[in-house]
Amino acid sequence: MNSSFLPEAPEQGLIRRILIMTAVEAEQAAILRGWNVNHESIQVEVKLAGVGPAAAAANTAIALASGDYDLVISAGIAGGFAGTAEIGSVVVATTIEQADLGAETGEGFASVDELGFGSSRLPAHAALSTRLSEALAAAGIPVHTGPVLTVSAATGTALTAAARAGRSPGAVAEAMEGFGVAVAADKFGLPIMEIRAISNVVGPRDKAAWRIGDALRALETAITHLQEVLT
Numbered sequence: 001m002n003s004s005f006l007p008e009a010p011e012q013g014l015i016r017r018i019l020i021m022t023a024v025e026a027e028q029a030a031i032l033r034g035w036n037v038n039h040e041s042i043q044v045e046v047k048l049a050g051v052g053p054a055a056a057a058a059n060t061a062i063a064l065a066s067g068d069y070d071l072v073i074s075a076g077i078a079g080g081f082a083g084t085a086e087i088g089s090v091v092v093a094t095t096i097e098q099a100d101l102g103a104e105t106g107e108g109f110a111s112v113d114e115l116g117f118g119s120s121r122l123p124a125h126a127a128l129s130t131r132l133s134e135a136l137a138a139a140g141i142p143v144h145t146g147p148v149l150t151v152s153a154a155t156g157t158a159l160t161a162a163a164r165a166g167r168s169p170g171a172v173a174e175a176m177e178g179f180g181v182a183v184a185a186d187k188f189g190l191p192i193m194e195i196r197a198i199s200n201v202v203g204p205r206d207k208a209a210w211r212i213g214d215a216l217r218a219l220e221t222a223i224t225h226l227q228e229v230l231t
């Protein structure tokens with residue numbers, strides 16, 4: 001992407017320089033396909049976060065330390081919670097939550113929030129997230145909004161899926177980088193979004209049921225609509 005930014009005035013709330021972080025190259029390529037580089041009014045950098053929240057936080061912080069951005073987005077594929085976000089749909093986070101940041105206790109999992117050690121969730125940019133989800137719905141694209149969970153270990157059983165969904169009412173999807181990206185963006189005082197396309201159902205491992213190609217195509221489409229919302 002063009003890395004020379006236009007002289008804009010971000011303090012007026014204009015979004016003109018966006019950093020999009022993806023776990024892997026296939027997601028990065030889908031986003032580059034979906035973004036029309038001829039729209040020079042907004043500059044986008046799409047960089048690799050790596051898999052998992054720690055790598056995502058570190059790589060996002062490195063990118064933010066060497067760039068000047070107005071908005072940070074975690075984007076890629078994700079698992080959808082059964083009955084909430086179907087394979088091929090798009091989810092737009094209202095909040096970005098690390099679902100396994102806390103402690104196992106005799107009474108079950110306790111989050112760092114409950115333990116008094118900090119926060120495991122950050123709010124997404126509400127206006128942009130709403131405008132994107134409304135644009136996707138208007139275009140007939142299946143879209144769901146709600147908390148998107150970040151985990152260090154992907155769910156592999158129905159029991160864990162139910163427990164994670166139960167602790168985060170309204171949770172729409174699970175991935176592995178969003179909260180890491182969000183914490184880094186928050187340290188730089190920047191707004192955050194998380195946009196995911198659903199490749200699988202959160203629960204028992206069934207890689208044969210994954211539809212990564214469909215999810216990448218949905219991600220590409222979602223980014224095209226994001227550009228329209230922002231310009």
Ligand SMILES: O=C(O)c1cccc(C(=O)CC[C@H]2O[C@@H](n3cnc4c(=O)[nH]cnc43)[C@H](O)[C@@H]2O)c1
Pocket residue numbers: 023024050051052076077078079080151153154155174175176177199200201202203205206207
């Ligand atoms: O091998 C498996 O059974 C398996 C199960 C869940 C996730 C994986 C990954 O390798 C995920 C890597 C990558 O994709 C994102 N992602 C997509 N679906 C999920 C999910 O259901 N839970 C967590 N992450 C998911 C994630 O953001 C990673 O970047 C393998």
